[in-house]
Amino acid sequence: MTMLWRVRASLPxxxxxxxxxxxxxxxxxxDIRRVQVFPGNEEVTxxxxxxxxxxxxxxxxxxxxxxxxxxxLTAQEVTSDALLDQPTRYxxxxxxxxxxxxxxxxxxxxxxxxxxxxxxxxxxxxxMMEMTVGDVQVQVRRLAPFTDTERRRGLAxxxxxxxxxxxxxxxxxxxxxxxxxxxxxGATPAYLPDGDSISAVVDGAVVGLATVQEPDAEDPGTRHVxxxxxxxxxxxxxxxxxLTDASRLARGLGAEEIVLTTRSDNQAxxxxxxxxxLRGRIRMAGDVLTVRVPVRDLKPLL
Numbered sequence: 001m002t003m004l005w006r007v008r009a010s011l012p013x014x015x016x017x018x019x020x021x022x023x024x025x026x027x028x029x030x031d032i033r034r035v036q037v038f039p040g041n042e043e044v045t046x047x048x049x050x051x052x053x054x055x056x057x058x059x060x061x062x063x064x065x066x067x068x069x070x071x072x073l074t075a076q077e078v079t080s081d082a083l084l085d086q087p088t089r090y091x092x093x094x095x096x097x098x099x100x101x102x103x104x105x106x107x108x109x110x111x112x113x114x115x116x117x118x119x120x121x122x123x124x125x126x127x128m129m130e131m132t133v134g135d136v137q138v139q140v141r142r143l144a145p146f147t148d149t150e151r152r153r154g155l156a157x158x159x160x161x162x163x164x165x166x167x168x169x170x171x172x173x174x175x176x177x178x179x180x181x182x183x184x185x186g187a188t189p190a191y192l193p194d195g196d197s198i199s200a201v202v203d204g205a206v207v208g209l210a211t212v213q214e215p216d217a218e219d220p221g222t223r224h225v226x227x228x229x230x231x232x233x234x235x236x237x238x239x240x241x242x243l244t245d246a247s248r249l250a251r252g253l254g255a256e257e258i259v260l261t262t263r264s265d266n267q268a269x270x271x272x273x274x275x276x277x278l279r280g281r282i283r284m285a286g287d288v289l290t291v292r293v294p295v296r297d298l299k300p301l302l
Contacts, residue, residue, distance in 0.1 A: 001054040004033070006047065006082050006113070008073035008144045009065045013044045017070070024068035025050065030061075034083055038147035045073070045147050049082045074144040076113075090153070097161055102270050104161055105138050105284045111157075112150060114142035116283055131158035134165060134274035136291070137281045165271050189238055191245055193301060196253065198245045200229070200238050207233040210246035212253060221256035222292075239268065240275040245301055247278060247293060252300030260291045 011017045018035075025032055034049040050061060058075045065072040093111045097104050105116045112129070116139070126141035131154050138158070146154075189200040189207060200208035208229040215223055225246045229239045243260075250258045262269055266289060273280050273291055280293040 003052045003054060003056055004078050004080065004082055005050045005052065005056070005058070005061050005075050006078045007050055007061060007065060007075045008045060008047050009070040010043050010045045010073060011070045012042060013039065017044070018046065021046075021065070021068040021070055024064055028064050029053065030064060036086060038149045040148060045145075046070075049078070090157075094157065094160060097157070098164055100267055101133075101161055101165055102267055102282070102289055103284070104133060104158075104270075105140065105282055108138070108154060108157060109140045112140060112142065112146070112154070113144075114140040116140055117285065129154050131155060133158050133161050133270065133282075135277070135279040136270060136273055137279070139281070139283075165274055189233075189241075191241060193245070193249060196249070198242055198249060198301075200233070200242060202233070208238045208242050210242035212246055212250045212255070212258070215255070221254075222259055223250045223253065223255040223257075224259045224261065225250065227260065234268070237275070239272045243272055243278070244276045247276070247295045248298050248301035251295045251298045256294065256296045258293050258295055260293070262289050263287060 009021070022032060029052075031051040032048055033051050036047040038045040038047070050064075052061070058077070061075040062072040065075070089111060093107050096107050108114075108131070109116050114129070115126070126143055127145045128139055128141045129146045129151055131138045131140075140154075189202050192199045192201055196213075197209060197211040199206045208227075210225060210227040213224045213226060215221070225243070227239060227242055227246065229242070247258055260269065260273075269289060269291060270282065273293065278293045280291045283290045283292075
């Protein structure tokens with residue numbers, strides 16, 4: 001049975017370095033199935049997919065790397081998916097993100113073999129790559145250092161998503177304006193604060209509501225915000241206005257940060273945060289999407 005390993009190793013950039021590693025692998029009966037090179041100013045990092053016979057361990061693979069004079073970074077057992085063409089993987093990742101922008105953290109983490117969550121205290125430190133989509137910060141982490149090439153790729157992916165979301169926001173604004181004109185001035189909501197909530201009201205009916213919840217006892221500076229807009233009134237800027245007002249209301253109640261939690265397939269959240277002009281941090285874990293937005297610099301609503 002064949003085992004596949006994704007290995008990262010680095011070495012000062014000099015002629016013959018890869019040849020020495022290939023020779024050492026051949027002597028050990030290890031087959032190099034794929035190589036991806038990440039050049040640097042003084043050092044080169046190679047990612048290899050190695051095929052071994054059954055029974056090899058990560059330590060054994062690392063010994064092959066170091067015996068060839070390379071600095072071993074990581075070695076992990078992988079499936080045959082690791083042999084997929086890299087440009088194809090990036091194109092597929094871009095398509096997935098454009099179809100569902102809120103999947104950006106999850107897809108990028110998979111693309112770079114990283115995680116969206118930091119490790120617990122006492123575990124090995126992780127290198128972090130930070131990308132910005134609009135004003136939303138996305139962080140992914142892993143044990144192996146990110147190369148300059150990977151950081152450029154991550155930033156390019158974030159810029160692509162930012163451009164698409166900006167165009168979507170502009171299209172939604174035009175549609176909203178047209179819709180308001182068609183429905184008449186009476187269809188423009190009034191936004192009414194009441195204690196810890198903000199209501200969007202049209203002709204006496206509540207079509208949207210944002211509620212600032214009680215602070216967490218363990219984190220009194222953070223307030224969760226529950227927000228909903230009736231289906232027939234979505235994509236008209238109501239959610240954005242409610243989020244803006246709820247953020248200011250939370251600030252007036254002493255909050256330093258607000259938290260929005262929703263399903264990971266909710267495509268409205270990220271554009272709404274961007275349209276509100278708020279700076280947030282997005283995180284996806286399983287089927288839950290969490291957005292944390294600092295509000296300490298906002299002017300209180302009341």
